[in-house]
Amino acid sequence: MSNWIGIDIGGTKILGSLFDDKGKKIKTEKKSSKTTKGKEKVIDQLKKVLNSLFESAKDVKGIGIGVPGVIEKGKISFTPNMPLNNFNLEQFVKNEYKIETVVENDANASMYGEWKFGSAKGAENAVGYFIGTGIGGGLILNNSLYHGSTNFAAEIGHMNVYPQGPLCGCNLRGCLESLSSKVAIQREIIRRQKMGEKTKIKDSDLVGIIKSSTLKDAYESNDKLVVDVMNETAKYVGINAGSIINLLNPDVIVLGGGVMESLGDKLLPIVIEYARNYSIPHIFEKCEIKLSKLGDDACLFGAYALVKEKVGG
Numbered sequence: 372m373s374n375w376i377g378i379d380i381g382g383t384k385i386l387g388s389l390f391d392d393k394g395k396k397i398k399t400e401k402k403s404s405k406t407t408k409g410k411e412k413v414i415d416q417l418k419k420v421l422n423s424l425f426e427s428a429k430d431v432k433g434i435g436i437g438v439p440g441v442i443e444k445g446k447i448s449f450t451p452n453m454p455l456n457n458f459n460l461e462q463f464v465k466n467e468y469k470i471e472t473v474v475e476n477d478a479n480a481s482m483y484g485e486w487k488f489g490s491a492k493g494a495e496n497a498v499g500y501f502i503g504t505g506i507g508g509g510l511i512l513n514n515s516l517y518h519g520s521t522n523f524a525a526e527i528g529h530m531n532v533y534p535q536g537p538l539c540g541c542n543l544r545g546c547l548e549s550l551s552s553k554v555a556i557q558r559e560i561i562r563r564q565k566m567g568e569k570t571k572i573k574d575s576d577l578v579g580i581i582k583s584s585t586l587k588d589a590y591e592s593n594d595k596l597v598v599d600v601m602n603e604t605a606k607y608v609g610i611n612a613g614s615i616i617n618l619l620n621p622d623v624i625v626l627g628g629g630v631m632e633s634l635g636d637k638l639l640p641i642v643i644e645y646a647r648n649y650s651i652p653h654i655f656e657k658c659e660i661k662l663s664k665l666g667d668d669a670c671l672f673g674a675y676a677l678v679k680e681k682v683g684g
């Protein structure tokens with residue numbers, strides 16, 4: 372029996388799990404990613420997670436890592452929110468631990484996890500939306516992860532859904548991420564508050580980035596402002612999903628990430644309604660839109676599955 376490691380490097384935390392050959396999680400470790408402290412500190416935190424997992428491991432065959440950004444042959448060639456630009460993380464970990472390593476974009480890894488073990492299992496073509504601070508996307512086409520010509524594919528968060536919409540972090544206007552991400556939700560809540568609308572959301576909840584659990588509590592207590600804002604974000608996800616359905620004719624669309632984890636049961640019917648309204652009925656009927664099964668663990672499972680496949684274990 373050999374072991375495998377899956378890692379999820381995020382903006383606030385680094386999660387790692389030790390897996391057995393059958394995909395069972397044996398141990399999980401979590402550390403702050405300390406992205407504001409620079410590259411060396413992030414690497415240090417990653418090594419702490421890895422070393423702790425190795426302590427409990429037997430015969431580790433591979434390390435899979437999901438990280439936000441564009442990955443080219445293991446090198447992080449572009450990552451907007453991490454001090455890891457132009458760093459060959461795959462080579463670094465491989466040299467450090469003398470073990471086969473795979474580095475993949477985090478949304479791609481999450482989609483792979485959902486395809487192997489979660490809501491998209493068995494699908495030939497599937498699309499993932501991972502809605503948190505930003506919006507990541509992942510594509511499974513013809514039974515494999517689709518990367519595009521230069522590894523930038525599946526940037527669903529930067530597809531336009533409203534040309535006159537708000538400015539996005541990528542400097543374009545009206546991207547899905549500028550309307551339906553947590554950053555967008557927070558900005559809209561603040562804007563409406565300033566217009567005099569009442570909400571239970573406190574100013575202290577709006578320091579940094581708002582928690583998905585805070586949004587859930589407000590929504591479930593029928594806070595009108597939050598219900599309106601959240602329903603509006605789901606509308607844009609649905610409009611985009613309609614176009615995606617027409618383009619790709621997928622079997623499954625998976626909705627994951629912190630926002631969907633917290634409020635998916637409320638938002639899913641709205642996403643489905645708008646996807647139906649903005650797609651060709653015959654294609655829409657063939658596509659199932661559902662919530663992520665793996666939740667926060669999608670990236671870990673995907674990273675594990677990717678390296679296991681590479682090694683051939």
Ligand SMILES: [Zn+2]
Binds near residue numbers: 539542
């Ligand atoms: Zn954008």
